Amino acid sequence: MTLKPPPLTLALLLTALAVPAAFALGLLSGSAGWGWPSEEIFWLIRLPRVLAAFGTGAALALAGALIQLVTRNPLGDPHVLGVTSGASVGALLMLMLAPAGLLLAPELGAVLGALAAMTLVFALAWRSMGRGLAPSASPGTVIVLLVGVMIGAACGAAVSFMLAMANDQQLRNIVFWLLGDLNGAALWWPVWAATSLALLLAWPRAQELDWIARGDAWAWTLGVPVAKRRRLAIFAACLATGAAVATAGSIGFVGLVAPHIVRLTGLRAARVLLPFSAVFGGVFLVLADTVARTAIAPAQLPVGVISAAVGVPLFLMLLLRRRA
Template identity: 40%
Template structure:
């Protein structure tokens, strides 16, 4: 009885240490002339009852506490949400290739962001996050409406096909507006490739409530995901309503995904790569898979952002390019390893 608990504690402890190391690396490394030693001393200086001189100017302190650290925290939140949403989708649909964008969230959010950029005028920048969030949620609602009209929305296949149709329709409208307003293409593509630029802590506080609710509900239902893995009929005989559980989990995972996408843009492969990598190490049980995916996903995106900030300094790579460069080869590896199982 103690060995599984000890193993779980060891795995969670290891994942937590990885995240803490990633957060420290993301804080210490970056442009703006902040030395790693000075940043480390500044962090120590904020510890209660400890006082040291970091040597940072007031301007550098503002850059650290109002730009770099909020960006690191936002990266951790976005990575955690995408990873746990990916693990949830893969469990709900019993499909190892499922990801957080499966039901048209990405296309709907992309359409909303595009409309805000091309039609928003001077207020475009402020309108992009709410427009992307609304677009992602509307796309998922449309997916469910279409799924119910076709097949009652009771099966994984019907929901996935409805998501494909909604995503294609949203992408077509987005392409139309992009062609009509080609002067905004650079802004649209910048958002679509993903970015973690912040204007302080506003983005963090905006998405945190949605992510907290989503993660809390997913954790409450984590044991039901293990039961649903054996099939809907078997789950129903154990007193679980598969359609109801599926609806709740997809809804909250999509809510959190739409929230983080609204401020980060489209960052691919996190929701596929991280759950797979974690599953290979610790196995398929969702009791451990979900929290470890959350921790590792947060660490992964923070480190990917470090690469995006420093690889071509002083220029900055879109973080979606970095995650794709890492995720695409891993995705091909997963496909090869899963031959005959998908």
């Protein structure tokens, strides 16, 4: 008889193996080939890029796990629900309109844009989410997804308008940034700080988020201030998403892939789902960036292409299984 390790032990074992392996691959890989870089390249390029990739992946995965909990929707993801697109619009507006040299202007714009997009999703899809009137109220998965797609399309139109207004010097950098690009992402600490703050806000209320995920009425009977906790979780998710978008641009499906990988280990309670989702999301994006740098070396792919190549099939599989 084969004995399976407990879920927490399995997750800790995978973390202990995956994190060092991902960092080693990220530090050893480059568009010029594999190998240990010079000291200057290590400190100025590779280490900041790996740290930025891990922080961005952790932020998006944490945001995805929070969105899935508060919407009771296993397909929830900042990119799918239009939150990433809203953050992109906010960051680009701040880049174009804010005074030159304003500290953390893209980060602030991205957080505000993500909050605006998520507020629209909840405002337009609230009725389809059942308003929590019964513990078994349907989360209205299809309606929520459609609302998110429409908000993402509207944000895409706004981004297209801003691209049309950009000059030739700005255009290439903006396009690669919108596709999700970690090339030149030297400022890694804001996304780490934002992710830590988001986790610090959400993790102490993890059990209450589990009750909300079972239904608003269920949570109300246990004395949970549902609206307040939902607003807190949304703010934490938007804070993390905004910092991720400001760091690496629009990268999709990390928030969908990482929480489901954690659930495959058997961990479903929010108190372990949230931190392990962040860790696995960071590992996933570091590995995706490694592939993006080496797949067609010396040229580099945007990391958003690699994350979408993994996330889209998973999204379709989950959607078809849910419909079935």
